[in-house]
Amino acid sequence: xxxxxxxxxxxxxxxLTQVLMxxxxxxxLAIIRxxxxxxxxxxxxxxxxxxxxxxxYDGPRMTKEAADVLYEDRADTYLFGVGDGTQVIDGHSxxxxxxxxxxxNCETEEYGDRVWIQAIRNIEPGEExxxxxxxxxxxxxxxxxxxxxxxRGTMYRVEPAKKTS
Numbered sequence: 001x002x003x004x005x006x007x008x009x010x011x012x013x014x015x016l017t018q019v020l021m022x023x024x025x026x027x028x029l030a031i032i033r034x035x036x037x038x039x040x041x042x043x044x045x046x047x048x049x050x051x052x053x054x055x056x057y058d059g060p061r062m063t064k065e066a067a068d069v070l071y072e073d074r075a076d077t078y079l080f081g082v083g084d085g086t087q088v089i090d091g092h093s094x095x096x097x098x099x100x101x102x103x104x105n106c107e108t109e110e111y112g113d114r115v116w117i118q119a120i121r122n123i124e125p126g127e128e129x130x131x132x133x134x135x136x137x138x139x140x141x142x143x144x145x146x147x148x149x150x151x152r153g154t155m156y157r158v159e160p161a162k163k164t165s
Contacts (some may be wrong), residue, residue, distance in 0.1 A: 037099040039147055048123040054066045057115040059092035100155045101130035103148035
């Protein structure tokens with residue numbers, strides 16, 4: 001039988017345990033403040049290294065159909081499609097304020113049933129955190145205001161999504 005120290009060390013080598021540990025440690029990496037992209041945004045408070053899991057996109061989970069009914073008459077939502085897109089997260093965390101950019105410094109990663117915002121390059125203190133929303137459904141226009149040099153003008157994905165990590 002392993003002693004408790006061996007069990008503890010084994011738990012820390014588990015990737016999911018490492019993710020959970022980072023969620024607590026990384027809660028001080030960002031703040032919400034005014035953004036030139038859209039109303040409020042999330043900004044780094046210190047240097048963030050490429051590959052860092054910054055924030056979890058968290059909130060109640062529901063079917064896409066239930067979310068469509070719930071938000072039928074609302075222009076703004078903070079819904080994040082997960083898995084095969086039949087389930088969504090109704091954003092209730094700091095990550096819901098991360099704005100879209102066509103030249104993003106973050107991307108989303110699914111680990112089990114959790115969604116994390118991960119740095120795809122080194123990020124400087126004070127820099128706004130962004131990811132490409134890659135919207136894939138909806139009837140409304142979704143104009144982009146990111147201001148990137150190669151802005152495509154929409155938050156909809158115009159080509160198949162490619163992970164950069």
